[in-house]
Amino acid sequence: MPRGNALIVDDSSTARIILARLLEKADLTSKGVGSAEDALSLLQHEHFDLIFLDHLLPGMNGFDALEKLKARPETRDIPVFMYTSQNADRYLQDARARGAAGVIGKQVEREQLIQMIDAILADNDSPPDFExxxxxxxxxxxxxxxxxxxxxxxxxxxxxxxxxxxxxxxxxxxxxxxxxxxxxxxxxxxxxxxxxxxxxxxxxxxxxxxxxxxxxxVSETVDGLNTQLELITQMIGGLMELVGGGG
Incomplete structure (x- = not known):
């Protein structure tokens, strides 16, 4: 049985597939969407244990979506990780100030990701940083x-x-x-x-x-007709002889 269910919010289908594969190795199921709006709509009727949120998204960006997630009672306790290529210290500080559990790079190592997920699912309030x-x-x-x-x-x-x-x-x-x-x-x-x-x-x-x-x-019929014709010929010949003799 899977240990949890994760939501991946990224407009890149390749990035969603790669992260989904990594999460599968950590024994987690996942579902992916391409925008923050789709994620917020999906979260109204589906439960997720983790959220991986890209920063640059069509429409609402990752930070705006993060603030909305933390403002809603039904989603504010779900750990949210910014899944982005940005790795500046200032970005990490801004993400945590908005309630993110951490920032994960697009090139994250499998072991580091599994270590972080293990800490989160064990109800550890301070997941390990990738030092x-x-x-x-x-x-x-x-x-x-x-x-x-x-x-x-x-x-x-x-x-x-x-x-x-x-x-x-x-x-x-x-x-x-x-x-x-x-x-x-x-x-x-x-x-x-x-x-x-x-x-x-x-x-x-x-x-x-x-x-x-x-x-x-047909052959038998023809033979029968020939026999009858011979008889008729003989009869006619006999009558001719009778007629001739009488004269």
Whole structure:
């Protein structure tokens, strides 16, 4: 049974799919919408345990939507995370000032996301921040930022690869069903053609037999007529002899 249900609000279908895959790995179900207005409407009759809210949305932006969510009694206690590419400290402060539980980057790592979700679902009021690891002796802040982005992108590629594999698997299953249906239809058509051929052969044989019987009947009739004509000829010949003898 899933641990919870999350709402993803993002106008990018790709971003919704990637985050949904990550949440699935954390044993959460999810539903996605493309605007804040759709999210607010959906929340009137569906319950969600977490909300991931993009900042740049068509129509109402993420901060305006966040303020509305925190103003409504039925949604103000739902943890809301800004799911955005913006990562400035000022943005994080503004988001938390409006009631957000935190800010998650579009290139978030799977382990970090699962750690945050575990803390939220355990009713932890202060979910862990995604702190950067300590710098090595030859690392700079830029190196650390680059590695963090690279790791997030690799995680995104992993999700995309898994999704592609699932699509390929689904396509193979669909092609197998199509092939099975084609084979069934082919067998039905071959069976119909076979039955038609057998029926045609039987009809041909019957017609041939009938024609043979008719030919025999006609032959017998002709033979009978010839016999009768011979008798009539003999009778006429006899009468001619009688007539001639009498004269």
């Amino acid at each position: 950067a690891p300590e710098l090595g002796p030859y690392q700079t802040v830029a190196d650390q930022s680059y590695l963090r982005k690279l790791t997030g992108r690799l995680s995104t590629l992993e999700i995309a690869y898994e999704e592609a594999n699932e699509d390929i698997r689904a396509m193979k299953q669909h092609m197998a069903r199509v092939d099975a249906r084609f084979q069934e239809e082919l067998e039905v058509r071959v069976s119909r053609i076979r039955r038609l051929w057998i029926l045609s052969t039987v009809v041909f044989v019957l017609v041939a037999l009938l024609l043979g019987l008719q030919v025999n009947s």
